[in-house]
Amino acid sequence: SAVISQKPSRDICQRGTSLTIQCQVDSQVTMMFWYRQQPGQSLTLIATANQGSEATYESGFVIDKFPISRPNLTFSTLTVSNMSPEDSSIYLCSVEWSAFNYGYTFGSGTRLTVV
Amino acid sequence: GESVGLHLPTLSVQEGDNSIINCAYSNSASDYFIWYKQESGKGPQFIIDIRSNMDKRQGQRVTVLLNKTVKHLSLQIAATQPGDSAVYFCAEKVTGGFKTIFGAGTRLFVKA
Numbered sequence: 001s002a003v004i005s006q007k008p009s010r011d012i013c014q015r016g017t018s019l020t021i022q023c024q025v026d027s028q029v030t031m032m033f034w035y036r037q038q039p040g041q042s043l044t045l046i047a048t049a050n051q052g053s054e055a056t057y058e059s060g061f062v063i064d065k066f067p068i069s070r071p072n073l074t075f076s077t078l079t080v081s082n083m084s085p086e087d088s089s090i091y092l093c094s095v096e097w098s099a100f101n102y103g104y105t106f107g108s109g110t111r112l113t114v115v
Numbered sequence: 116g117e118s119v120g121l122h123l124p125t126l127s128v129q130e131g132d133n134s135i136i137n138c139a140y141s142n143s144a145s146d147y148f149i150w151y152k153q154e155s156g157k158g159p160q161f162i163i164d165i166r167s168n169m170d171k172r173q174g175q176r177v178t179v180l181l182n183k184t185v186k187h188l189s190l191q192i193a194a195t196q197p198g199d200s201a202v203y204f205c206a207e208k209v210t211g212g213f214k215t216i217f218g219a220g221t222r223l224f225v226k227a
Contacts, residue, residue, distance in 0.1 A: 001161075031213065040123060042204060043159070043217040056213075092158050103149055104206075104215065106158030 002027050002095050006107030013083055013114050020079045021110045023093035028073035033104070034066070037090040046091075049076045083114045123202060125222045134192040134225075138205030138218045143186060145207035149215070150179060150190045153202045162190070162203075192223075200225045 003026040013019050023032065034046040047055040047068055055068040069077045080087050090111050094104040128134045140148065146167035151159035165172045165179045165188075172179050178191040188205050205218040 004158075006158075033215075042220050045214060048213055058214075094158070103161040103164055104151075104159070105161070108156070109158050111156075 001103070001105045002029060004093060004095065004105055004107040006093055006110060008110055009108060010111040011113070013112065015084050015114055017083055018079055018081045019083065019112060020077050021091055021093070023076045023078075023107055025074045025095055029095040030073070031096065032070065032076045033094045033096075034068065034076075034078045035092045035094060035106075037092060037109070039089070043092065046078070080112065083112075085114045088112055088114045123220045123222045125224060127224045127226060128195050130195060130197060130225055130227050132195055134190075134195045134199070134223060136190045136192075136203050136221045136223065138188040138190075138221075140186050140188055140205065140207040140218065141216065142207060142209065144209050145216075146210050147208045148179070148181060148188050149206045149208075150177075150188075151204045151206060151217075152199075153204065153220075155201075159204060195223075195225050197225045197227055199223060 005024045007022050011019055032049045035043040036046050037043050045058050046061045046066055047057045049055045049068045049070040051070045051073050065081055067079045090109045092106050092109045094106045149164045150162040152162050153159040163174045163177050163179050165181050170181050176193045180189045192199055202220050202222050204220045206215050208215045
């Protein structure tokens with residue numbers, strides 16, 4: 001399975017600012033997925049990022065708040081814009097193993113605290 | 116900082132005992148199911164998967180059972196060890212779809 005490097009691992013940010021999270025995969029993948037995990041809760045899909053096209057956002061998430069870039073098949077970024085304390089969460093990127101095995105490999109996550 | 120799983124249901128077992136973690140899935144069309152383990156400060160890690168044409172699958176110390184009639188999934192861990200302490204999530208997917216849906220999660224605590 002792929003190996004994912006995600007950074008930063010954690011950050012404390014002031015409200016109103018933005019943070020960009022980077023995700024680097026050691027192999028080429030078609031789709032990358034961005035999840036949010038609020039404290040004590042499960043994972044919620046934010047968006048699916050395909051190379052060469054706009055990301056597809058899930059209900060409750062919008063591009064202005066969570067712009068995503070996918071410049072090539074091994075890299076993606078998620079920006080959390082105009083942050084508020086409610087954005088404090090763990091953000092995770094992930095990729096599927098293959099077209100036949102749908103398990104995910106996850107990055108180690110970015111723990112964001114907005115103050 | 117607050118750790119993952121602080122408010123999740125908790126299962127506490129004695130080291131060496133068997134653990135059973137249960138999950139109810141939501142979509143009757145889901146045909147692929149996965150269990151993930153998440154340790155503090157890490158992303159979820161794949162444990163075992165099962166397709167809907169099976170009702171049981173075994174791995175190393177782990178067994179997944181699937182009951183499609185009642186949309187229920189369980190993870191059995193044999194001879195539970197302290198290193199098994201983590202939050203466990205079930206996940207479901209429809210083959211050909213893009214989205215994987217994660218269950219609420221259960222925190223497993225292993226007492227030495």
